[in-house]
Amino acid sequence: MNDPQPTVSDVAELAGVSRQTVSNVVNAPHRVRPETRVRVEEAIAALGYQPNRAARALRVQASRLIGCRVEPESVESLASIHDRFLHALAEAGREADHHLLLFTADDPGDEIAACARLFRTAGVDGFVLYGIQRGDPRPQALLRLGAPFAAFGRTDFDSDHPWVDVDNAAGTAAAVDHLVARGHRRIALVGWPEGSQVGDYRATGWRTALDKHGLLADSAHLDVRGDDSVAGGAALAGYLLDRDPAPTAVVAVSDTLAVGVTHAVRARGLAVGPDVAVVGFDDTPTARVLELSSVRQPIEAVGRAIVRTLLEHLPSGSIDPEPSARLLAPALVVRASSAVSH
Amino acid sequence: MNDPQPTVSDVAELAGVSRQTVSNVVNAPHRVRPETRVRVEEAIAALGYQPNRAARALRVQASRLIGCRVEPESVESLASIHDRFLHALAEAGREADHHLLLFTADDPGDEIAACARLFRTAGVDGFVLYGIQRGDPRPQALLRLGAPFAAFGRTDFDSDHPWVDVDNAAGTAAAVDHLVARGHRRIALVGWPEGSQVGDYRATGWRTALDKHGLLADSAHLDVRGDDSVAGGAALAGYLLDRDPAPTAVVAVSDTLAVGVTHAVRARGLAVGPDVAVVGFDDTPTARVLELSSVRQPIEAVGRAIVRTLLEHLPSGSIDPEPSARLLAPALVVRASSAVSH
């Protein structure tokens, strides 16, 4: 029951070799003569040996721990995709024998301080930064600290820090393509106020896709913006629907706004789907429940890519100083709110 | 920039004392003469010393790490409250200088194996088990391992393992009280099939509250059960609403079911709230967005209680072998779906 975990010395004794040879079998098998290796591996299996992480961490100054801040639940928006992200990270870390260390912080400044502390005292190898936006102070701060990290999102187009991001423009573009294929011609955008990087990319995707289909001229006045709330979405959609000609389809840059749009549509006695198609963004559980089409971010792939990127940037990793950058395409999930042809 | 973290020896040298005295100042200040202590504390502050966790973990066989599995997002149900829980745990852990270590597992058996591995090799001090139900194998397995843990939920009423749980019966009872106060007399339950501990408690709360108000006789046939899905909730509610007399209020044991109930209500040309009041359970973001009244679990308090419970059960903690047990009451959040008086 309480058998102490065997150590490298126990294995060495059983196999009739020295401690270091056991260590080599585990960490650098090519250095060991094959028959010795077999003997040691048998001893390892017999004892159920597994290296002690604290000791290894102390010796090599690397804990195989990845730090990540857990965000508090945001009150106004829908459930973030943060928990999907954490799960994806943990899953990706597992394959590389790294674990996820969670911590909380009240704001970006606090997060930076927490990272510094963890990096120096807990030997956390690196960090994952979530929700990086243009002008975010965190990447520069961690660069200054010398702490390796990989960011979900980027401070700017040519960011010089390691990042992975979702191609937001491609997401709204896919939504437009889908709606056009369903016969829609007047496709509105319900977006966030200009200035947020994510929101701007999503708006750009809408615009360029319309342009590609030759619909941009008709749609200049179909671009409305407001803060991310249900009430806001309803108000913006109301404005659109009361115009003439009214749009027959709406692309919202978030599920929260999309829910508001559906409220406005129904309030006017129209049917979501047949009369006015609606597409949201993020594929939140709410979208699923409400049969709302939505652009789904490939969070699992993002998690894997981020962990890979981070590992590449660890001192122990391959010497690969070029900033890696990856942009992953989201996929549209079509549901009743946009399934019917127009 | 890359100054190595100062060690206990650096502090000792600066303060003109031995390593051990510095260690004592940090861990057992009462053993140190006050003027010495001050000198050492000044040196600590001057150098910005903080103890190295890996070294400490190696020496005292305690990592100040709490293991917790991240669940994958469930497809059918609404966003779980799992991310709120993780945040609460991390926050509570921070105050006790413990961090949260996340790991993934495919099923309970895998989770047990992962715990065993983490406990032995990573020196994780203890675990938090999420969503424990009657007959769950995990608590017994961890007891056998000798790994300390605290569970959210319990295997049975007189569980002999440390647990913290939400008083589910009190939650539905509060919903009933609220509806009665609003003038409702025929209050239905849309529940899960008998056998799930959580669902049974929630059903019991509904029943006892009705009994308290003398409404139980009228409501025997208002208890319907089905699996946790929107379609299921709609079907069950449809059955209820097509009876005569139909209920004027419905208590659902989950927000998922509650959403289904609202669908059924609207499909019959009735208004949610004025005609039929609906109350859900869990206060998910979806409930907020849909203006659905819902019973909110005090997850933040649960997180704090769990961490406290776990710390009490660590070998380093106070010798307090009595199984602590805490039952926390949820609170009803009233929104439009049940706000109007009947």
Add this chain to the structure above:
DNA sequence: TTGTCCCGTTTGAACGTTCAAAACACCCTA
């Protein structure tokens, strides 16, 4: 034969901390 090189293996030390025991200083009592 002697020296050189290479491969596989072992040895001693080190990572930074805390435990256990020893040493020291001081006061009190016999």
Add this chain to the structure above:
DNA sequence: TAGGGTGTTTTGAACGTTCAAACGGGACAA
């Protein structure tokens, strides 16, 4: 003045691992 106690500080070792250097034995060339 010796002996016992108490409170503070220091010493040496240990936690389990890996690094760096040393070691030993063939194979090969000079």
